[in-house]
Amino acid sequence: MQRDRRAPDTAALRRRLLAGAAAVALTMSASIAHAQTAPAAATPPPNVAGPDGLTPDALYLEADAASREGDVITASGADDSRVLARFRGSTLRAGEISYDLAQGVATANRRVEFTDAGGTVIFASYLELDSDMKAGVAVDLASRFANGSSLMAATAVRRSENVNELNYAIFTPCPICDAEGRPKQPSISIQAEKVVQNEELRAVLYRNAVFRLGGVPVLYLPYFAHPDPTVERASGFLVPIPSYDDGRGLSLETPYLRVISPSEDWLISPQFNTDVAPFLNLQWRRRFSNATVVARAGYTYEENFGDFDGADPDSLPDIPIEAEHRSYLLAYGRFDPEGPWRAGFTAERTSDKTLFDRYDIHDPYQDNGLYYGDRRRLISQVYAERQTLRSYFSIAAFDLQSLRVAVPNEDAPGLNEFEADGSLPFVAPLIEARWEPDGPVLGGRLRLRSTAVSLYRDNYVGSPVLRPEAIPPGSVVGLPGVDSRRISGQAEWRRTMISRAGIRWEPFVDVRADAYSVSDLPPGMGLDDETITRGRATAGLDVSYPLIRRMSDTADLILEPMAQFSASTDPDLDPSIPNEDSQTLELDQSSLFRTDRFPGYDLLEGGLRFTAGMRATMRWDEGREASLFVGRSLRDAEEPGFRVPVPDAPNLLYDPSGLATTTSDWVVQGTFAPSDRIRGWGHATIDSSGEVRRAEVSADGRWGRRNLATVSYIIDRSNPVEGPLNRNYEFVQLSGQQFIYGNWGVTVAGIADLEQDEITRSDIGLLFDDDCFRFELGWRRDNTRVRPTGPSEGIYVRLNLATFGGTGY
Numbered sequence: 001m002q003r004d005r006r007a008p009d010t011a012a013l014r015r016r017l018l019a020g021a022a023a024v025a026l027t028m029s030a031s032i033a034h035a036q037t038a039p040a041a042a043t044p045p046p047n048v049a050g051p052d053g054l055t056p057d058a059l060y061l062e063a064d065a066a067s068r069e070g071d072v073i074t075a076s077g078a079d080d081s082r083v084l085a086r087f088r089g090s091t092l093r094a095g096e097i098s099y100d101l102a103q104g105v106a107t108a109n110r111r112v113e114f115t116d117a118g119g120t121v122i123f124a125s126y127l128e129l130d131s132d133m134k135a136g137v138a139v140d141l142a143s144r145f146a147n148g149s150s151l152m153a154a155t156a157v158r159r160s161e162n163v164n165e166l167n168y169a170i171f172t173p174c175p176i177c178d179a180e181g182r183p184k185q186p187s188i189s190i191q192a193e194k195v196v197q198n199e200e201l202r203a204v205l206y207r208n209a210v211f212r213l214g215g216v217p218v219l220y221l222p223y224f225a226h227p228d229p230t231v232e233r234a235s236g237f238l239v240p241i242p243s244y245d246d247g248r249g250l251s252l253e254t255p256y257l258r259v260i261s262p263s264e265d266w267l268i269s270p271q272f273n274t275d276v277a278p279f280l281n282l283q284w285r286r287r288f289s290n291a292t293v294v295a296r297a298g299y300t301y302e303e304n305f306g307d308f309d310g311a312d313p314d315s316l317p318d319i320p321i322e323a324e325h326r327s328y329l330l331a332y333g334r335f336d337p338e339g340p341w342r343a344g345f346t347a348e349r350t351s352d353k354t355l356f357d358r359y360d361i362h363d364p365y366q367d368n369g370l371y372y373g374d375r376r377r378l379i380s381q382v383y384a385e386r387q388t389l390r391s392y393f394s395i396a397a398f399d400l401q402s403l404r405v406a407v408p409n410e411d412a413p414g415l416n417e418f419e420a421d422g423s424l425p426f427v428a429p430l431i432e433a434r435w436e437p438d439g440p441v442l443g444g445r446l447r448l449r450s451t452a453v454s455l456y457r458d459n460y461v462g463s464p465v466l467r468p469e470a471i472p473p474g475s476v477v478g479l480p481g482v483d484s485r486r487i488s489g490q491a492e493w494r495r496t497m498i499s500r501a502g503i504r505w506e507p508f509v510d511v512r513a514d515a516y517s518v519s520d521l522p523p524g525m526g527l528d529d530e531t532i533t534r535g536r537a538t539a540g541l542d543v544s545y546p547l548i549r550r551m552s553d554t555a556d557l558i559l560e561p562m563a564q565f566s567a568s569t570d571p572d573l574d575p576s577i578p579n580e581d582s583q584t585l586e587l588d589q590s591s592l593f594r595t596d597r598f599p600g601y602d603l604l605e606g607g608l609r610f611t612a613g614m615r616a617t618m619r620w621d622e623g624r625e626a627s628l629f630v631g632r633s634l635r636d637a638e639e640p641g642f643r644v645p646v647p648d649a650p651n652l653l654y655d656p657s658g659l660a661t662t663t664s665d666w667v668v669q670g671t672f673a674p675s676d677r678i679r680g681w682g683h684a685t686i687d688s689s690g691e692v693r694r695a696e697v698s699a700d701g702r703w704g705r706r707n708l709a710t711v712s713y714i715i716d717r718s719n720p721v722e723g724p725l726n727r728n729y730e731f732v733q734l735s736g737q738q739f740i741y742g743n744w745g746v747t748v749a750g751i752a753d754l755e756q757d758e759i760t761r762s763d764i765g766l767l768f769d770d771d772c773f774r775f776e777l778g779w780r781r782d783n784t785r786v787r788p789t790g791p792s793e794g795i796y797v798r799l800n801l802a803t804f805g806g807t808g809y
Contacts, residue, residue, distance in 0.1 A: 060086040063097075071102040082111060089117035094127075120144070124156075141166070148772070149173040150186075153195075166195040174772035185215040187773040192224075202234065213773075235259045243360050244794035247305040249275030251360070263287040271359060277302040277323075279359045290338070294368075295331035295347075298361065302326060304352065306414030306788025326351050328361065330378075332368035340386045344369055348378035353403050353418045354788045370396050376403040377424075391435040397428035407724075414788040422458035422481070425580065429454060444495025444507075451488045451601065455580055457481030460522075463645045464583045468653060469575035471645065472522040484578050485517040488601050506542035510595045511535075512604070516577050532574045536606055538595055540566030555620035562631075564593050564611040571606035573641035579603060585657045586694075587685050589613070589629045589669045597659065605659065608636040613667070626672040633664040648723025656718045663688055677702045693718050706769065707745075709736030730754040743770040747778065758783055763796070774800040 054060060062084040063075035075083045076096040085092040095110025105128065112124040125140040136158035143151040153169040172186035193208040206224040210217050226236065234257075241253040255269035267283035279300040286293045303323045328350040335343045346369040350356065356364045365375055373379030381398035402424055407417035431452040436445065460479040462471045472479070494508040513535040521528055544562040551557050581600025591597050593611055596604055613631025642660040643653040658665035665685040673679040680699030687693050698712035715730045732752045739745035750762040765778020781793040 054086065060084075072098055072100050074098040082113075091115045148175060150176050162199040164197040164199075166197075168193060169195045172772075174770065187214055187770045188212070189215075233257070233259050233262075233265060239799070242797055244796070245358070245360065246792045246794075247276070247358055247788070248273040253281070255281075276300075276305060281361070291333065291335040293331075293333040295329070297327065297329050297331075298355075298359070299325070299327040300359075304414075304788070305358065306354070326355055328355055328364070330364060330366070332366075334368075340388050341384065342387075343382075343384040345380075345382045347380050348373065349380065349401060350378065350403070356403070357784075358788060369398075370394060371398055371430075373400055377401065378403065390438060391433075393433045394431070396430045398430070399426050400424040416788070420459055423461050425455040425457045425481075427453060427455050441493065442495070444493050447492045449488075449490045449492075452486065454483075454485045456483045463647070463650070464656075465578050465580060466522070467573075467575040467577075467579065467641070468643070468645055470522055470578075471650070476522070479522060480520045482521060482578050483519045484580065486514060486601065488512065488514045492595075502545065502547075504542075504544045504546075508538075508540055508542065508595070510538040510540075512537075514601060516574075518576055518578065521576060530576050532576055534572040534574065536569050536571050536604060538566055538568040538606075540564060540595070540609075542593065551618075552620075555618070558615075558617040558619070560615045560617075562593070562613050562615070564609070566595065566609045566611075568606040568609070571604045571639075571641075573603065573639075575641075577602060585659070587658055587665055587667050588683060589615070589631065589667065592631050592633060592664075592667050598657070603642065605635075605639070607639075610634045623676060624673055626670070626674070628670040629667070631667045633659070635659075635662050635664075638662055646719065646721045647725035647727070649721050652721065654718070654720050658685055658687065658693055658718075661688070665693055691717065704739065707736075707738050709738075710734070728755060731760075737767060739767075739769075743768055745769070747776060760784055765796070765798075774798070 061075065064078040064081055066073070066075040068074070074096065075098070077083050082093045082095050083097045085097065092108065092112075092114050094108035094112040097106070097108050099106045108124075108127040110125065112122075112127050114122040114124075114127075116122075121144045122138075123140075123142040123144075124138045126138070128137040136156075138156040139154070141151070141153045141156045149172065151166075151169065151171050153166040155167045157165045157167075159165055170189055170191045172189040174186035174188055176183060176186055178184045189212045190206070191210045191212065192206040194206070196205045196207075197203075198205065203225050207222070209221045209224040211219040211221075226234075236257060238255040238257055241255070243251045243253070245251065251271055251273045253269055253271040255267055258266040258268065260266065264286045265284075267281075267285075269281040269283070271279040271281065273279070277300050279298060279302075281296070281298045283294070283296045285295075301323055304326075329347055331345075331347040333345050352358075355361070365373070365378075369379065369381050370383040370385065371379060371381055378401040379398050380401075381396055383394060383396035383398075385392070385394035387393075401421050402419040404419045405416045406419045409415040409417070429452070431450075433450045434447065436447045459481050460476050461481060462476065466482065490510070490512040492508065492510045494506055497505045497507075499505065514533070516532040517529070518532070519529040521530065542562070542564045544560055546558060546560040549557045549559075579602045582598035582603035585591075585598055587597070592613065598604065611631065611633040613629060615627065615629040617625060617627040619625040639660050640653075642657050643655050646652045646654050655661070665687050667683075667685055669681075669683045671679075671681040678699070678701045680697070682695070682697040684695035685693045692715065694716050696712070696714040698710070700708065700710040702708045710733075712733045713731070714733075716728050719726050719728050730753070732754060733750070734752075735749040737745055737747040745767045747765050747767045748763065751760040752758075753760045759781070760783050761781070763778055763780045765776045768775045776796070776798040778796055779793070780796045781791065783791045
């Protein structure tokens with residue numbers, strides 16, 4: 001959500017001015033003073049010294065001269081020196097400070113400078129304040145706040161306890177001096193004849209306000225008001241959000257924040273479009289003492305616009321889709337009472353598979369619960385969990401809605417075929433539990449784990465859920481989805497020992513048992529319902545020997561050879577067991593040495609295994625380093641159960657995991673940071689023939705003060721057969737900005753699909769950025785296949801103002 005528009009922090013300024021004079025009034029009763037204590041109040045504050053060594057009721061005062069005439073005490077500095085007063089973590093300097101004991105009026109004169117504990121600095125030529133904090137005056141006021149913004153006024157007057165007035169005021173969130181300390185014109189400023197802060201109305205009121213960009217007036221308003229900046233949140237309009245889409249035309253979203261209470265608000269954000277009906281977005285948030293609930297929703301009544309008849313060779317308009325109610329709901333709640341228990345829910349649904357794309361709904365895919373639905377999948381769930389230092393327990397149930405394109409239609413994107421919701425499982429319940437004892441067991445660490453899950457699926461799904469032996473050869477039309485239930489228990493013991501030579505030995509034992517109940521199996525196996533049990537026991541040893549060599553006074557080389565030997569019983573990969581949670585595997589430096597390298601429970605390894613690797617790390621100067629890891633695993637026999645049918649050739653099998661043969665893929669992983677301005681990392685798995693199965697490389701760099709760029713490359717070649725269902729991919733992603741003249745530059749961003757030989761998304765724009773005002777104007781093209789209108793292109797505008805926020809919420 002966007003920040004509210006901010007104005008000069010006059011309330012904070014008032015508090016700091018009052019605090020300075022009030023502290024002077026407490027102890028202005030001596031001549032040339034040292035640390036002293038004010039007279040006792042009715043309820044004295046705790047006598048605890050702060051960082052400056054002073055208690056809250058103490059004042060430290062330095063002056064060249066001090067005198068008293070009747071009830072007036074005066075302290076002054078000689079020539080150009082000033083009086084110094086320190087109190088409550090703040091500092092006050094002035095050429096002269098006086099205090100009238102009878103009237104309770106304190107004044108600071110000549111080059112007044114006040115610095116509060118937060119770093120805000122206030123300058124004035126004259127300051128006056130009474131002891132009751134009912135009235136105050138500052139002349140030639142200039143204030144520099146900790147966030148870099150500045151406020152200046154000819155006079156500042158506190159008219160009453162609730163009203164502050166600034167006359168001929170200027171406020172800017174931008175620097176007013178360059179790097180050499182010379183004055184410069186701020187990029188953004190607000191100038192007003194009078195600014196009044198009314199704390200009772202909780203508002204700041206302007207008269208004859210002029211908004212300036214680079215010193216040039218761009219907007220005049222005889223009257224202008226916004227919420228008091230001392231208010232954390234206040235009702236009002238936020239920065240509007242312009243956008244363009246081929247289907248909607250020009251759009252303008254105008255968010256309005258309605259604050260109900262300090263713990264509740266509404267965000268009403270209608271989107272007005274030139275070519276289709278408006279779309280209403282709503283957001284409600286409520287914070288309780290130990291809970292938070294947030295609900296987002298949207299609604300319109302409109303046709304399902306898009307490209308439904310391809311290139312329109314006969315120049316006919318696209319096929320109209322009749323108007324109907326279209327909406328979405330994105331809600332979540334978190335409940336965190338005192339104690340080890342927590343609970344929550346998410347409710348995510350949309351009426352249309354492409355609703356978020358057609359109306360550019362902001363950030364619809366969020367991780368707000370115990371489980372995440374992933375990109376373009378919505379998840380509705382309820383869950384509860386309990387966590388202590390030695391144990392964890394969770395129980396959940398969830399359902400998924402898919403917005404993913406299953407079969408794209410290149411000619412008519414509006415006719416894309418989407419993944420059916422019935423092909424995704426309904427999960428209830430999903431239980432996980434972990435526990436380990438307080439102390440060591442046999443000198444090592446014991447961990448116990450148990451899980452249970454039930455999955456129900458409406459539609460039939462073959463590979464990769466079903467094993468090749470379970471997939472029927474003929475038609476699968478009308479077959480039900482396979483339901484499964486599983487209970488697993490696992491115990492792991494591991495002990496770490498380090499020899500005198502520095503060799504690290506870690507013997508381990510792992511025991512696991514699974515029980516499955518599977519129903520609605522395809523008829524080809526001759527089974528409908530089946531109960532399967534299996535177990536596996538593993539014993540092994542991890543060994544590593546880190547070696548370090550000093551290459552120079554500022555460089556070290558670390559070599560760490562590592563190896564693992566393990567022996568397991570037969571894993572018993574029964575073909576009746578569906579593969580629900582182990583379909584993908586990313587071999588890397590950490591997972592290569594795990595007992596269970598698959599992310600879930602449905603696939604597991606057994607037999608004899610030997611895994612070895614070497615990690616080399618070079619560190620030099622301060623914070624510069626490079627590292628490289630190379631490793632591989634060997635096994636005593638092949639495991640055909642890890643192979644799955646090729647999507648475009650079901651009679652052929654391939655190994656997406658890289659673990660089916662007696663030698664695993666090579667794992668190569670590295671990082672590099674040759675300077676504090678350049679860094680990167682890479683990861684690849686390479687099969688026995690030297691072909692890259694998967695790889696990802698990323699690097700980013702900075703040069704100059706604000707120039708930067710990031711480039712990444714990712715490739716997947718695990719599927720050996722080309723075809724329409726082949727999911728191999730190859731992408732290059734680039735983003736960066738380069739300043740050309742002063743604060744002016746260009747910005748670019750793009751994603752290239754090398755597999756499809758097209759630019760998926762691209763942005764190029766003109767940029768202005770002077771650290772407090774950022775403006776981008778550019779051209780964007782979106783070729784993502786999910787958009788029902790096909791490729792979209794148009795102008796984009798991004799605006800961010802320091803203190804006032806920016807586009808987007």
